[in-house]
Amino acid sequence: METKKYTVASVLSIAGFDGSGGAGIQADTKTISALGCYAMNVLTALPVQNTQGVKSIYEIPTQAIKDQLETIFEDIYPTAIKIGMVHSTALVELIADFLKDYRGPIIFDPVMVSTSGHRLIQADTIQACIDRLFPLATLITPNLDEVAVLINEPVDSLAKMRTAGAKLLQMGCQAVLVKGGHLPGNDLSSILLRADQDIQFDTTKIETRNTHGSGCTLSSAIASYLALGEDLPTAVSNALDYVNKAIQGSQHLAIGHGSGPLNHFHNPQKLITYDMD
Template sequence: MKIVKQYTVPTVLSIAGFDGSGGAGIQADTKTISALGCYAMNVLTALPIQNTQGVRNIYEIPTQAVREQLDAIFDDIYPDAIKIGMVHNIELVELISSYLKDYRGSIVFDPVMVSTSGHKLIHDDTIQACVDLLFPQTTIITPNLDEVSVLVGRTIDNVQEMEKAGVTLLEKGCQSVLIKGGHLQTSELTSLLFQQHASPLVFKSQKIDSKNTHGSGCSLSSAIASQLAQQSPLAEAVATALDYVHEAIKGSKNLVIGKGNGPLNHFHNPSKLIIHEMER
C-alpha cells in the first residue's frame, strides 16, 4: 500500500478590525501573513468604514459573534501564532483575554489606540483593561509613538524618551515591547525592542519619502507573528518583520492607489506557502 505524505503549514490568526480599502486591518494582516509563507485566518472585532483618506465610522461586532468566531477557528485550525489588533471596548478585551488564557503559542498585540490625526480611538478604561489583561499575556506589544505617549502619560517624540518609555512599559507587565520609530521627525528611523532582563535592541532604517504607509503597523505586527509561527527567536522575528515592512513601503512609494495615504506593496517579494512533512 502506497503511503501518501501529508504536510502541515504555519498558521497565523489575526484578531482585528476591517478595512474595505484593503490596506489595513485584517486585509493587511492576511496579505502580510500570506506573503511570508504562512496560512492566514481571521476573527473580526469591528467594522470600520474607511478608505485611504480616513475612518468615516466604526460599527461594533457583537461580543458573542467574536466568541463564536474564535470557537469556529480553535475547534478546527489551532493557530501557531496570533496577532491582535483593534480591540475597542472592555467586553472584547475581557473576552479575548479569557479565551486565550491557556493558548499555547506566541501572541503579538498591536494596541490600536490613536488615529493618524492624533485622536483616541478607544476610551481610557478600555486602555487600562488592555494594560491589565492583555499586556501580560502577549509575547510582544508593538505601539507607535502616539500610542506609547498615551500609555505612559507623556509625549514621546525622540529616542531618549523612547528608551525611558520602554522601561516603564516593561514595568507594567509586558514580556517585551517594540517601540516603533516610524513617526520620528528624522531621516534615520530608530525602533527599540525591550525584553525583560535584557538590554534594548536597536533597529535603524532610512526614512522613505512616501505617503503610502496606510496599514504599516498592522503589517508589521502580523509579520512578527508570521515569523514567530515559524519558530524564529523574537529578536530575529522583529528584525525580519521590520525589513519586510521597510521594503513593502519602498515598493509602494510610486503607486497611486486611492486619493489619500495608499497601502504598502505587501507582495513585493512573496514567499511560497511553507510546508512541513507530518511525522507518522
C-alpha cells in the first residue's frame, strides 16, 4: 500500500552567521521553524560575534555561495526567500542573477549599518543592492539607520518615515516596511508602503536589552507568513506581532552580557503540512 505524502512551506534564508544564536541564519532558522515552515540556509558570510558585538567578519567565497544556491534549488524549490547580509557587489550580482526568474516572494532585509552606527558595506555595494535586489524584492525592511543611508538624509519622525518610504519606492521597490524602532519615545511604529497603500502598525516598546536579531527575525517571519499563503499586509502584521511577543518572552532572560536574543519559541507551531494530492 502506497504511503500518503505531504509537502511543506519552505523558506530559504540567504544570510550571514551568528554563532551566539540570536541573529543571522540562526535567528532565521528558529523563526521559520517556530512558525511551522521548513527552514533552509545559504551562508553568505561568517561574522564572529556574540551578544556584545561583531569581532570580525570572514568572507565566504562567491563560488561557494553559488554552489549552495544551486544545490538547494535543484532539490527543494523554496516557497519564499529571505535575503539578509550581502556584503559585496559580486555577491549582490550573483544573487540577483540567480533569482531573476524565481517564482515566489522575496523579503530583503538590507543589513547596512551596525548597532553602533558603522556602515557594514561600501557605497558601491549599496548601489548594487538598489539596482539589482530592490526590483526583485517583494518587500524591503530597512530600519531608520539603513533608510538614512539609502536616501542620504536622517529620518527622525513618522512624517519623514513616510517621505523616505516614498523615495525608496521610487528607487524600484515593490513595497517597503520602514521600521521605526529607533525613534525616541515609548511608541513603536512601522509603516508599510506600496504604490497604492500606506498602513501604519503601532505597538508599545518593551523595556529590555534583549533585542539582538529582531530585524532578522522580522524579515524571516514575514517570509514565513507569505510562504503560508498570507497576503503582504497580513504577513507584516502577523510578523510584527510575533516579534513583539518574542521580545516579551525574552524580556527578563539573562543570556550573554550584551544585547540578548529574542525568545523565538515562545509559542512554537508544529510543521505545517499539505496534502500533495
